[in-house]
Amino acid sequence: MTSFYSINHFLIDMKNYVLFLTLFLISVATIAQENEQNNSPVQDSTKVEILDEVLVKSVRVDADSPITHSNVSKEDLESRNLGQDIPILLNFLPSVVTTSDAGTGIGYTGIRVRGVSGQSTNVTINGIPYNDAESLGTFWVNLPDFASSVESLQLQRGVGSSTNGSGAFGASINILTEGFSKTPSAEVSTAFGSFNTQKYTVEANTGALNDHFAVSARLSQIKSDGFTDRASSDLKSYFLQGSYFDDNTLIKAVVFGGKEVTYQSWYGNDEMTNSFLGLPESVTDERTFNIAGIQFDDAGNFEGYYDTQVDNYNQDHYQLHWNEKLNNNWSTNLGLNYTYGRGYYEEYVDDYLYQNIYFSNESTFDFLGLDPIVVDGQTIESMDYIRRKWLDNDFYVINANAIYKNDKINLNFGGTFSLYEGDHFGEIVWSRYAPTLESRDRYYEGSARKADASFFTKATYKINDKLSFYGDLQYRDINYDTQGLSSDVVEFAIDKNFGFFNPKVGVSYNLNDKNNFYASFARANREPSRSDFEANEDVKPEQLNDFELGWRYSSPKLIFNANAYYMAYNEQLVLTGALDNVGAPIRANSGESYRLGIELESAVEITKKFNIQANIALSSNKNKNQFASIDGEFRSLGDTNIAYSPEIVAGSALNFLPIPNLKLTWLSKYVGEQYMGNVDSEFSKLDAYFVNDFNLSYTITPKKVFKSIVINGLVNNILNKEYASNGYYYSFDDDFSVPGTVTTIEGKGIYPQATSNFLLGATFKF
Numbered sequence: 001m002t003s004f005y006s007i008n009h010f011l012i013d014m015k016n017y018v019l020f021l022t023l024f025l026i027s028v029a030t031i032a033q034e035n036e037q038n039n040s041p042v043q044d045s046t047k048v049e050i051l052d053e054v055l056v057k058s059v060r061v062d063a064d065s066p067i068t069h070s071n072v073s074k075e076d077l078e079s080r081n082l083g084q085d086i087p088i089l090l091n092f093l094p095s096v097v098t099t100s101d102a103g104t105g106i107g108y109t110g111i112r113v114r115g116v117s118g119q120s121t122n123v124t125i126n127g128i129p130y131n132d133a134e135s136l137g138t139f140w141v142n143l144p145d146f147a148s149s150v151e152s153l154q155l156q157r158g159v160g161s162s163t164n165g166s167g168a169f170g171a172s173i174n175i176l177t178e179g180f181s182k183t184p185s186a187e188v189s190t191a192f193g194s195f196n197t198q199k200y201t202v203e204a205n206t207g208a209l210n211d212h213f214a215v216s217a218r219l220s221q222i223k224s225d226g227f228t229d230r231a232s233s234d235l236k237s238y239f240l241q242g243s244y245f246d247d248n249t250l251i252k253a254v255v256f257g258g259k260e261v262t263y264q265s266w267y268g269n270d271e272m273t274n275s276f277l278g279l280p281e282s283v284t285d286e287r288t289f290n291i292a293g294i295q296f297d298d299a300g301n302f303e304g305y306y307d308t309q310v311d312n313y314n315q316d317h318y319q320l321h322w323n324e325k326l327n328n329n330w331s332t333n334l335g336l337n338y339t340y341g342r343g344y345y346e347e348y349v350d351d352y353l354y355q356n357i358y359f360s361n362e363s364t365f366d367f368l369g370l371d372p373i374v375v376d377g378q379t380i381e382s383m384d385y386i387r388r389k390w391l392d393n394d395f396y397v398i399n400a401n402a403i404y405k406n407d408k409i410n411l412n413f414g415g416t417f418s419l420y421e422g423d424h425f426g427e428i429v430w431s432r433y434a435p436t437l438e439s440r441d442r443y444y445e446g447s448a449r450k451a452d453a454s455f456f457t458k459a460t461y462k463i464n465d466k467l468s469f470y471g472d473l474q475y476r477d478i479n480y481d482t483q484g485l486s487s488d489v490v491e492f493a494i495d496k497n498f499g500f501f502n503p504k505v506g507v508s509y510n511l512n513d514k515n516n517f518y519a520s521f522a523r524a525n526r527e528p529s530r531s532d533f534e535a536n537e538d539v540k541p542e543q544l545n546d547f548e549l550g551w552r553y554s555s556p557k558l559i560f561n562a563n564a565y566y567m568a569y570n571e572q573l574v575l576t577g578a579l580d581n582v583g584a585p586i587r588a589n590s591g592e593s594y595r596l597g598i599e600l601e602s603a604v605e606i607t608k609k610f611n612i613q614a615n616i617a618l619s620s621n622k623n624k625n626q627f628a629s630i631d632g633e634f635r636s637l638g639d640t641n642i643a644y645s646p647e648i649v650a651g652s653a654l655n656f657l658p659i660p661n662l663k664l665t666w667l668s669k670y671v672g673e674q675y676m677g678n679v680d681s682e683f684s685k686l687d688a689y690f691v692n693d694f695n696l697s698y699t700i701t702p703k704k705v706f707k708s709i710v711i712n713g714l715v716n717n718i719l720n721k722e723y724a725s726n727g728y729y730y731s732f733d734d735d736f737s738v739p740g741t742v743t744t745i746e747g748k749g750i751y752p753q754a755t756s757n758f759l760l761g762a763t764f765k766f
Contacts, residue, residue: 052151052179052250055126055321055333058401058414058456059163059174060154065460066470066506066518068548068563068599069156070094074178079663079697079712081147082191082759083199083222085140087111087118089147090173092651093155094599095617097644097671099726101265103227103288103754104195105716106235108141108266108311110726113157114567114595115621115645115674116170117575117585119529122163124174126254126319128337128397129165133420133450134530135584136166141260142315142341144235145220148189148201149256151178157599158565159522159546162456162474162502164399164416167526169544169572177254178216180243182208191712191761194754197224199761214243227754229290230305231265248325257316264292264309264345266579268727270749276357278302287722287752295384296352306348306386313343313391330404333414337397344388346429351384367489368443370434385431387443389487393422408462415455422448426487446484446492448530453477465510470520472504478527486534494533498541500525506548516552521545532573532587540589543570559603567595574623574678575643578730585728590678592624593642614652621645628679632733632742640680643729646688648672661699668692676729676748683746689723691716691753710763717756724750 053060061067070093077089084105091098097115101108110118123130123138131138140146153175160172184207191199198221205216218239225232237258244251273291274284279302283289293309296302320336354363361367364382372381401414425445431437456474463469478498486492506520524546528539550563573587597619605611621642628637654666670690677684693716700709727750734743 052323053176055252055323055335056124056154056174056176057403058127058333058399058412059124059161059172061156061161062410062460064468064508064510064516064518064552065161066508066520066548066550067156067160068158068550068565069154069160072153072155074151077147077150078710079665080695080714081145082193082712082714082761083145083197083224084759085109086143086147086150086153086173086175087140090155091669092613092615092653092667094601094615094651095157095597095619095649096155096651097646097649097725099751100753101228101268101726101751102224102231102233102262103752104197104224104757106197106222106224107226107231107233107260107262108139110140111173112644113155113171114565114597114617114619115642116595117587117644119585119587120169120171120526120573122160122166122168122172124164124172125317126177126321127164127174127333127335127399127401128317128319129416129418129452130175131166133166133395133418133452134422134448136529137584139313141233141235141262141311142258142313143256144222144237144258144260145199145201145218146175146237146239146256146258148203148220149178149218149239151176157563158548158567159502159504159524159544161458161504162454162472164397164454165418165452167476167500167502167524169524169526169542177239177241177256180214180241180245180250180252181205181216182214185707186766187763189761189763191759193714193759194757195225195227197759198222212244212246214245216241226263226265227288227757228265228752229286229288230263230293230309231290232263234261235259250321250323252319252321252323254319254321255317257314259314260311262311264311264347265290267291268749268751270747272747273357273749293348294353295348295350298352300352300356308346309348311343311345313341315339315341315343329406330402332402333400335397335399337395337399339395339397340393341395342390342392344390344427346386346388349385349387351382351432355382365434368428368434368437369489370437373433373435375433380433383432383434385434386429388427388429390425390427391422392425393420395420410460411458413455413457415453417453418451420448420450420452424448424484424487444485444487444489446482446486448480448482450481451479467510468508470504470506470508472522474502474504476500476502476525480527482530482533488534492534494537496527496533498525498527500527500541514553514555516554518548518550518552520548522548526573528573529587531584535586536588539573540571542573542589544568544572557605561599561601563599565595565597565599569593569595572642576678579728590623590626590642593622594624595619595621595642595645597621609657611655612652613655614650616648616650619645619647619649621647623678626678629733630679630744632735632744637679640678641675643675643678643684646672646674648688661701663697665695665697666692667695671725676727677731681729681731681746684729684748686724686727686750689721689725691721691723692719694718705766707765710765712759712761712763714759715756716758717754720756722752722755724752726751 088105099110186204189201201220203218222235239256293306322334351363354360397418399416404411454476458472482494504522508518545568547566553560571589578586599617601615622639626637626640650670656664673688696713698711
């Protein structure tokens with residue numbers, strides 16, 4: 001729980017930042033009032049400003065900005081929104097690769113953009129940072145069915161514009177939740193499908209009350225058994241929003257959250273480990289095999305699986321946003337956020353498994369800080385037990401920004417401050433022996449505090465109707481402090497301060513009303529994560545210099561975008577391919593590295609009833625001057641491929657509208673082969689895959705009761721391809737088998753994805 005000492009420090013920090021932000025907003029309002037008193041000319045360009053969108057103006061860019069981006073609307077998500085997570089719904093955007101531990105897109109899912117992991121993808125919701133402050137990752141499983149409450153989102157590739165929270169090293173995803181509506185409505189939707197998947201959603205909106213108020217709400221539940229054995233998900237979520245609005249003011253109170261209980265499936269399928277289990281090959285060779293929760297007796301005989309080997313986590317978000325249009329030039333936004341997360345994952349620690357298969361000491365009394373005991377004359381030094389690894393955290397955020405616009409300049413400046421406080425501890429809830437051990441005794445306990453403050457100024461200046469310049473300056477200051485023990489029961493004390501200056505410049509040129517050219521340079525710096533420090537206390541922050549050059553063409557029947565990029569890294573934290581003891585990927589500094597690529601995307605209207613959308617990304621992703629120890633010898637490998645960075649990623653959608661209200665879509669995704677390590681080992685390769693889905697959407701407009709009934713269907717992997725979208729790679733030195741000789745042994749695991757499966761849903765709108 002939050003200590004008095006931490007609260008006191010938080011209040012002191014908040015007092016300073018609130019004072020600054022309050023004075024900042026007052027000064028903006030004063031300038032705006034002076035403008036009005038001086039009868040400054042009214043600028044028509046701001047009359048159509050949508051107040052809802054001010055929430056994300058600080059982190060989004062405009063259509064002709066020199067920043068590479070894709071916009072996704074609520075309508076784009078609806079036809080495939082049948083229970084799968086947001087990353088899966090973004091699968092067909094350029095340079096995007098998605099993953100799913102359970103193989104179905106429900107439960108634990110992830111996204112990589114340009115080969116960069118989800119830990120390096122910045123995510124904001126209404127401008128509020130969503131990435132976990134310590135791991136830097138994004139756990140979409142904590143937001144089940146959140147797509148039902150999304151009004152729009154923007155995915156920026158590369159560094160992008162300055163954002164709130166942890167820096168973007170491959171992409172940023174900023175989400176705007178649903179806007180207020182002046183018209184009352186309600187809808188009920190349900191879906192079902194393969195692997196006993198079920199989804200239930202109820203939404204309602206009051207419409208305008210007294211012309212100034214609106215309330216909307218959503219409740220959802222998703223259940224699925226998963227493709228992988230026992231990879232079940234039981235997910236619940238809610239969304240509640242109250243709005244006050246007039247011509248110049250929008251105040252929104254937003255509360256949303258989720259509760260997830262998922263059976264662990266983050267270990268993947270590892271052939272080497274499976275071979276040591278002593279189980280029939282007919283079991284372990286199955287693509288659905290899951291080692292999580294496996295149990296053996298003392299002699300190593302298989303007994304079954306632990307029923308509640310689950311991840312159990314709750315997360316609640318409370319946001320308050322005040323958007324004010326002061327006049328036709330000035331608008332401001334103030335955002336407050338509190339996030340409360342708490343939960344654990346429960347695990348059966350099987351003594352035989354940990355000592356004989358994992359070669360780990362975690363089942364021993366010594367690991368738990370206990371003395372051996374004597375039972376029936378025999379000294380007992382290890383045992384089976386059940387543990388829960390807990391997280392209990394609080395996250396506070398304050399955002400403020402102001403926008404000034406006229407015919408020549410668009411100026412956006414502001415800042416954000418966040419404070420994270422988290423407790424990490426492990427409980428023993430059952431043990432086979434150790435009578436001195438009480439239920440819920442903690443065998444490790446630690447705490448962490450992270451303060452993050454950033455300030456930015458962004459400006460777009462139009463020289464004329466054709467040429468404009470973009471500038472973006474940001475400074476981030478981070479303090480990360482930990483104390484106590486880590487989950488490995490070792491002292492974990494970090495006290496680090498980072499200060500990062502992140503400049504960005506760009507130019508945009510409109511040749512005519514169809515052609516836009518742009519170029520940009522952006523620098524980003526980023527701090528290591530908690531797990532990076534746990535792996536190496538001397539880990540370094542990473543830096544990226546991103547160069548982008550693009551061409552956008554738009555006509556009534558053809559849209560075409562081409563973008564070339566060069567991303568030069570210093571001490572990039574790349575995925576090593578290995579996993580830690582909670583299934584999280586391990587990263588390490590790689591010295592100098594780069595990503596060089598070209599992205600092409602198009603949308604072509606062949607006829608009024610048939611159109612094609614397609615994209616392809618071609619890239620080269622290299623670590624420079626890589627070294628590794630192989631067979632006991634330290635070797636220079638030269639330039640090697642960066643892990644999880646396929647050279648080809650392509651996607652397409654063939655859309656056919658044979659009759660009014662019916663849309664049929666054939667979706668294709670190709671991901672080239674990729675290495676799961678950074679040493680170019682052929683053994684570490686993940687095979688290329690080409691997967692096709694089929695999606696249909698049909699709207700019925702009955703004359704009574706319902707405004708409409710929408711039928712959606714999705715057949716995933718319709719051609720029944722056996723493939724894996726993710727995996728891991730590890731190696732170790734064997735110096736026992738042949739005395740005097742060191743041999744490097746390689747191992748890997750994969751996450752097999754589901755073969756052909758379907759989802760079918762119906763939405764009834766009132």
